Amino acid sequence: MKELRLMKGNEAVAEAAIRAGCDGYFGYPITPQSEIMEYLMAQQPEKTTGMVVLQAESEVAAINMVYGGASCGKRVMTSSSSPGISLKQEGISYIAGAELPCVIVNVVRGGPGLGTIQPSQSDYFQSVKGGGHGDYRLIVLAPASVQEMADFAGLGFDLAFKYRNPVLILSDGVIGQMMEKVELDEFKPRFTKEEIAKNTPWATFGKTDDRERNIITSLDLDSAKQEKHVTHLSEKYKLMEENEVRFEEFQTEDAEYLIVAYGSSARISQKAVDIARAKGIKVGLLRPITLFPFPKKPLAELAKQVKGILSVEMSLGQMVEDVKLAVECKVKVEHFGRYGGIIPTPDEVVAALEQKIIGG
Amino acid sequence: MSDIITKEQIRQPENLVYSKTKLLTDKALSYCPGCGHGTAHRIVMEVIEELSAQSETIGIAPVGCSVLAYEFMNIDMQQAAHGRAPALATAVKRLMPEKYVFTYQGDGDLAAIGTAETIHACNRGENITIIFINNGIYGMTGGQMAPTTLPNMKASTCPYGRDVATMGNPLKITELIAQLPGVHYVTRQAVHTPGNVRKTKKAVRKAFDLQKENKGLTFVEIVSNCNSGWKMTPVQSNKWMEENMFPFYPLGDIKVDGQLIK
Ligand SMILES: Cc1ncc(C[n+]2csc(CCOP(=O)(O)OP(=O)(O)O)c2C)c(N)n1
Numbered sequence: 001m002k003e004l005r006l007m008k009g010n011e012a013v014a015e016a017a018i019r020a021g022c023d024g025y026f027g028y029p030i031t032p033q034s035e036i037m038e039y040l041m042a043q044q045p046e047k048t049t050g051m052v053v054l055q056a057e058s059e060v061a062a063i064n065m066v067y068g069g070a071s072c073g074k075r076v077m078t079s080s081s082s083p084g085i086s087l088k089q090e091g092i093s094y095i096a097g098a099e100l101p102c103v104i105v106n107v108v109r110g111g112p113g114l115g116t117i118q119p120s121q122s123d124y125f126q127s128v129k130g131g132g133h134g135d136y137r138l139i140v141l142a143p144a145s146v147q148e149m150a151d152f153a154g155l156g157f158d159l160a161f162k163y164r165n166p167v168l169i170l171s172d173g174v175i176g177q178m179m180e181k182v183e184l185d186e187f188k189p190r191f192t193k194e195e196i197a198k199n200t201p202w203a204t205f206g207k208t209d210d211r212e213r214n215i216i217t218s219l220d221l222d223s224a225k226q227e228k229h230v231t232h233l234s235e236k237y238k239l240m241e242e243n244e245v246r247f248e249e250f251q252t253e254d255a256e257y258l259i260v261a262y263g264s265s266a267r268i269s270q271k272a273v274d275i276a277r278a279k280g281i282k283v284g285l286l287r288p289i290t291l292f293p294f295p296k297k298p299l300a301e302l303a304k305q306v307k308g309i310l311s312v313e314m315s316l317g318q319m320v321e322d323v324k325l326a327v328e329c330k331v332k333v334e335h336f337g338r339y340g341g342i343i344p345t346p347d348e349v350v351a352a353l354e355q356k357i358i359g360g
Numbered sequence: 361m362s363d364i365i366t367k368e369q370i371r372q373p374e375n376l377v378y379s380k381t382k383l384l385t386d387k388a389l390s391y392c393p394g395c396g397h398g399t400a401h402r403i404v405m406e407v408i409e410e411l412s413a414q415s416e417t418i419g420i421a422p423v424g425c426s427v428l429a430y431e432f433m434n435i436d437m438q439q440a441a442h443g444r445a446p447a448l449a450t451a452v453k454r455l456m457p458e459k460y461v462f463t464y465q466g467d468g469d470l471a472a473i474g475t476a477e478t479i480h481a482c483n484r485g486e487n488i489t490i491i492f493i494n495n496g497i498y499g500m501t502g503g504q505m506a507p508t509t510l511p512n513m514k515a516s517t518c519p520y521g522r523d524v525a526t527m528g529n530p531l532k533i534t535e536l537i538a539q540l541p542g543v544h545y546v547t548r549q550a551v552h553t554p555g556n557v558r559k560t561k562k563a564v565r566k567a568f569d570l571q572k573e574n575k576g577l578t579f580v581e582i583v584s585n586c587n588s589g590w591k592m593t594p595v596q597s598n599k600w601m602e603e604n605m606f607p608f609y610p611l612g613d614i615k616v617d618g619q620l621i622k
């Protein structure tokens with residue numbers, strides 16, 4: 001039976017992780033996501049599902065604990081906010097290189113530097129273009145509600161294991177802190193030893209006589225082999241682009257203009273669409289749910305229909321570059337954003353649409 | 361003359377007194393001839409074989425000359441980012457407490473870039489074993505100054521010798537972590553003579569046995585040579601190690617049964 005609760009986004013992702021059969025959480029406090037570890041520590045899942053919760057000495061240690069746990073075929077996760085996610089980048093690159101499954105949550109705050117503790121979406125580039133060193137991609141899920149914070153924990157683990165790839169839940173301070181009704185999944189058991197041996201035969205759970213030793217590494221000193229490995233990674237990313245694109249359309253059927261927005265900007269933009277429509281402007285919204293893989297095809301389709309596209313983000317304009325690439329400059333694309341922790345109002349979005357797209 | 365056995369007789373199974381442990385692969389070691397890493401590998405693997413623990417052990421390799429330890433150790437292994445091995449080991453042990461978990465790290469890995477991970481894994485009293493190879497230099501990257509480089513010792517980034525006034529003093533991290541209540545057993549050994557090899561093997565065995573008893577963190581430092589980095593022959597390097605490294609890093613137990621020695 002599903003269970004209904006009123007929760008913060010941060011609490012919802014934590015509770016959902018326990019229910020998704022998560023084996024271990026490793027984190028370090030930072031606003032605006034500290035409730036994730038606080039909630040887990042208060043729940044004491046060690047005593048119920050057996051899930052380990054550990055406060056690490058730093059984000060660097062936390063992501064490397066995730067590397068260690070994921071190497072054992074376990075469902076492991078970490079969470080942080082922007083400055084902490086920057087610290088994790090080395091570990092994330094290693095995890096992607098060694099092809100390990102895990103879930104990472106970034107409840108984004110404004111930057112650069114220590115920036116602000118207020119919400120932002122200025123980590124888009126870091127999330128979808130790499131972030132750490134080397135050629136790699138994360139699957140990036142962008143929740144726009146507390147419900148999706150919960151849903152993406154389980155979905156994140158499923159995708160991570162399907163592709164042996166880290167999954168990033170790219171949230172923001174609004175979604176993390178706000179309270180909404182959420183429907184929670186039933187408890188899913190943690191993997192048994194037998195399941196780990198069967199489903200993740202590559203993992204390090206102790207070498208037995210019936211198999212070769214398992215090695216988790218991202219190193220290959222032989223460049224030919226390393227090139228082959230990176231090619232293999234690229235094929236995986238191609239498969240993700242073919243099979244895992246997720247998005248939502250809102251009032252696009254008759255739209256003459258389009259807003260593209262994810263996360264809390266999408267919530268604001270949805271309201272902006274209502275306001276604009278009341279004024280007689282036929283505008284629709286496309287909300288990418290996966291930022292990698294990016295919904296290029298539906299955008300290219302809509303580009304044939306609309307006269308202009310406004311990309312709305314709480315940043316100086318990052319996703320707008322991918323929107324432009326997707327529509328191959330066949331239609332006008334502009335960016336509107338507030339940043340530094342300022343959240344745009346729906347009226348500001350409508351005004352930007354009128355000035356930059358309709359009037360411009 | 362009759363009691364001298366021939367070459368052919370030596371190869372007979374009944375005359376075999378020593379053979380390589382099955383827990384070392386047949387891959388030729390990538391270490392410089394004369395380097396202590398290979399002996400240290402053998403000791404750790406022999407101990408795991410004696411414990412019949414091949415299927416019960418997860419090893420963590422560092423970044424350093426022993427980055428490829430997983431090529432030689434015939435057990436399940438993970439390769440960590442530079443300095444992060446104790447963080448990996450922490451999670452592995454917490455998630456599979458029934459396993460033996462060890463890290464194998466050089467001085468740059470453990471006492472410079474990974475200082476935080478080392479100290480905090482020790483302080484949490486993780487039930488893991490840390491094998492620490494202290495050769496006073498960065499071997500892999502070509503002989504740069506390490507946190508454990510001796511005062512006035514030359515390295516490629518201190519070509520006139522380590523000037524402690526500007527470069528800091530060598531870090532006795534082993535004595536430092538021995539202070540922490542989470543750490544149960546700390547010893548400093550060497551592997552350059554048969555006698556020292558025997559002592560080191562005993563120490564590693566003890567560390568693994570204590571790990572099984574969940575006593576807390578066990579830590580075996582091996583003061584070792586880096587003949588290439590020190591720019592010496594293997595024989596010279598061992599002599600230099602005895603004369604210079606051992607006075608600064610004296611061999612012997614530092615903490616036993618949770619009690620500091622002295
Ligand atoms: C983040 C990062 N910084 C630097 C390096 C380069 N590097 C590789 S090994 C090493 C030093 C290793 O020295 P030590 O730990 O003493 O081991 P040894 O090679 O002497 O056995 C360095 C600096 C790296 N691989 N990663």
Ligand code: SF4
Nearest residue numbers: 392395425499586587
């Ligand atoms: S460089 Fe030094 S530590 Fe590395 S293998 Fe050679 S002798 Fe050993």
